[in-house]
Amino acid sequence: MQRMPMEHAPSTSTLTAALVGLMLLATALLLIANRIKWPFTVLLVIAGLLLHAAGMDTLTGLDSFTRPEVATEIILVILLPTLIFESAFNLDASRLRYNWRAIFTLAVPGTVLSTLLIGAIVGLLTPLPWEVALLLGSVLSATDPISVIALFKKLGAPKDLTLLIEGESLFNDATAIILSKLLLAALLTGIGMPDAVLSGLLSFIIIMAGGITIGGLLGIAFAWIAGQVDDEPFVEITLTLVLAYGSYLLADFLGMSGILATVTAGLVLGSIGRPRLSTSACRYLENYWSYSAFAANSLIFLLVGLRADLGMILDTGPILLAVLLAMLLSRAAVIYGLTPLTGRISRHSHPISYSYRHLLFWGGLRGAITLALALSLEHTFALGETIVALATGAVLFTVLVQGLTMGRLVQRLKLDRPELSHQLMRLEGWISAYWAAKAEVENLKTTPELSTASLDDMLCGLDAAMTRLSAELKTLRVEKIDLETEWRLFLIRCFNIEITYLHQLSESGYLTESAFLRLRASILQQLDALRHDYPLPEHKRLMIRSKPSALLMRCFLGRYEYRSWYGKEEYLEAWGRAQSCGHLLAILKDMQQDHTTSNALIPRAQQLYLSWLNISKARLEELQTTHPESIRSLGTQQLKYLIINIQRQAIKRQVRAGTLTEGIAEIMLRELSGELMHARKEKFSLLPGRIAELLSRTRPQHRSSRYF
Structure with a gap:
């Protein structure tokens, strides 16, 4: 890279101030985006365009970052590993196995199909050579779905659909980068098309397999290292940072796919390494990544705006229009052509509805990868600058036009209406809140200092609000809720209570995080099925561990350690679901006595949860037979958890009472966290009934009226 003359090079303090200013600008834009309901990325690009038009990038020295070679390295080497590792680490691996066929179809064949279609259409409609048109097709095939994912989460879209988009984006980026490198090599060397296809296919497989292998091995190694560290959040965060960039740089150095290496490393660490991390480290990791x-995404889209040369883009004229047409047609072919071939998103779901397909089509935005790949080509061959102008124009079109019209599309498709279950919970939640406020105001009547007239006015206002909400609730039940719908809504709440209860067991140490995540994933599948009219998955099927994950853990732990770990995890999952089913049955019994819910729903729910409880108990008995060495008569491990949690509660009570300072309490709680980590690494044993009875007295109990 050619250095700037010293007299024109911006000082370090100037660049630092410019970067700090960009982050401050991004923070302000995030607040504005939340206020005006615009996509955050759209505002970032617009801000970048305005800064460039005002010449602020030149004044602050930021133009040195927008040079093609520098911008490419910043995006691909510095910012991109952060984004893809954060997504992969937080991706639900337990749900990923149900969606891998659809994800693979969209990410690999879908990207190849998109490349071929864009190349063919651009080659036919423009004077660009076929080789250049195909190269442009590979550059434009990388999608950036961040706005769509945020929209899907806001709309409450099926979680499998959101996972499909996230997974497609992660592997689609890698596929697009590999294709662009192979097509560029063929263009520069002048290899004939048949030879290029054959050698390119072989290289494509090697590069992908190499990246996955490197990332998987490093992920396993770092997961083992993380397990040897006792409650050191900064060390564990540093390990994840080294893994994110180390896997990318090592794979790239060896000529393999750096993106696939980082994605695989993040998935492996998130699935088998997360349970070995301390609880405090998990909280730090979530906030840090x-x-x-957020910072990486902000800088990328600001860079898109700063780098855009509107004059150069407008000069491309008709060619850009042909490129945009080709890009939209190829996206339509992938979404409307390939998604029906994949059938259902997963075996527990229905096919993707046309409303969501329309969103997937129009939400195929282009972003960082497209810009970085285009900039890397600017000085590579004669038409490199044209490629950059066309790619930048395509990115601006998708972000500014498609991004800004997503909201209207959602309204046209009638997807902006809240779910019936959300409306019901909202009304009942407000009624419960007003009842609590009314009870408190009535208690205040005995206070002589307060005016009785004022309290009476408050009570009248609360009664009026409750009357209005009760009328809305009654109208909702009469007009939109039949018996079967009410049953599904009732079961949705039961599942939500289960997840909350299991989370409390995990936070208290009675469940490992891996067992909790698998249990939560199985319940979320059932929850999604109810919300979106899918067939309800069988409880027995959800209790079975998949063969790929079992094989991965066998390789990671070894034969004998795996057998012990398998018995422990399977037992904890069955035990955890049995505990949550028992918890729900107790709540349902209380509700039956209080007559707060339809008499027809409670027996039906009791029957369902009793069957699931029996399935879990049968699984426990099976494990006692198949894994006797992992299941002993004494509950040593759970007893330690019990004692540690009792000590934690006692320390917190002393802090609230003022008999213990927060600093000393923090040290004591840290020591207890270390003991908890050691307890998790010890031999596992079955929880006897007497200790289970004692545990039930220490768990937080919930009044059914707060949930139903």
Whole structure:
């Protein structure tokens, strides 16, 4: 890279101030985006365009970052590993195995099909050579779905659909980068098309397999290292940072796919390494990587605006129109052509509805990868600058036009209406809140200092609000809720209570995080099925561990350690679901006595949860037979958890009472966390009934009226 003359090079303090200013600008834009309901990325690009038009990038020295070679390295080497590792680490691996066929179809064949279609259409409609048109097709095939994912989460779209988009984006980026490198090599060397296809296919497989292998091996190694560290959040965060960039740089150095290496490393660490991390480290990791992803994403889209040369883009004229047409047609072919071939998203779901397909089509935005790949080509061959102008124009079109019209499309498709279950929960939640406020105001009547007239006015206002909400609730039940719909809504709440209860067991140490995540994933599948009219998955099927994950853990732990670990995890999952089913049955019994819910729903729910409880108990008995060495008569491990949690509660009570300072309490809680980590690494044993009875007295109990 050619250095700037010293007299024109911006100082370090100037660049630092410019970067700090960009992050401050991004923060302000995030607040504005939340206020005006615009996509955050759209505002970032617009801000970048305005800064470039005002010449602020030149004044602050930021133009040195927008040079093609520098911008490419910043995006691909510095910012991209952060984004893809954060997404992969937080991806639900337990649900990923149900969606891998659809994800693979969209990410690999879908990207290849998109490349071929864009290349063919651009080659036919423009004077660009066929080789250049195909190269442009590979550059434009990388999608950036961040706005769509945020929209899907806001709309409450099926979680499998959101996972499909996230997974497609992660592997689609890698496929697009590999294709662009292979097509560029063929263009520069002048290899004939048949030879290029044959050698390119072989290289494509090697590069992908190499990246996955490197990332998988490093992920396993770092997961083992993380397990040897006792409650050191900064060390564990540093390990994840080294893994994110180390896997990318090592794979790239060896000529393999750096993106696939980082994606695989993140998936492996998130699935088998996360349970070995301390609880405090998991909280730190979530906050650290969330902010890192926010910062990286902000800088990328600001860079898109700063780098855009509107004059050069407008000069491309008709060619850009042909490129945009080709890009939209190829996206339509992938979404409307390939998604029906994949059938259902997963075996527990229905096919993707046309409303969501329309969103997937129009939400195929282009972003960082497209810009970085285009910039890397600018000085590579004669038409490199044209490629950059066309790619930048395509990115601006998708971000500014498609991104800004997503909201209207959602309204046209009638997907902006809240779910019936959300409306019901909202009304009942407000009624419960008003009842609590009314009870408190009535208690205040005995206070002589307060005016009785004022309290009476407050009570009248609360009664009026409750009357209005009760009328809305009654109208909702009469007009939109039949018996079967009410049953599904009732079961949705039961599942939500289960997840909350299992989370409390995990936080208290009675469940490992891996067991909790698998249990939560199985319940979320059932929850999604109810919300979106899918067939309800069988409880027995959800209790079975998949063969790929079992094989991965066998390789990671070894034969004998795996057998012990398998018995422990399977037992904890069955035990955890049995506990949550028992918890729900107790709540349902209380509700039956209080007559707070339809008499027809409670027996039906009791029957269902009793069957699931029996399935879990049968699984426990099966494990006692198949894994006797992992299941002993004494509950040593759970007893330690019990004692540690009792000590934690006692320390927190002393802090609230003022008999213990927060600093000393923090040290004591840290020591207890270390003991908890050691307890998790010890031999596992079955929880006897007497200790289970004692545990039930220490768990937080929930009044049914707060949930139903």
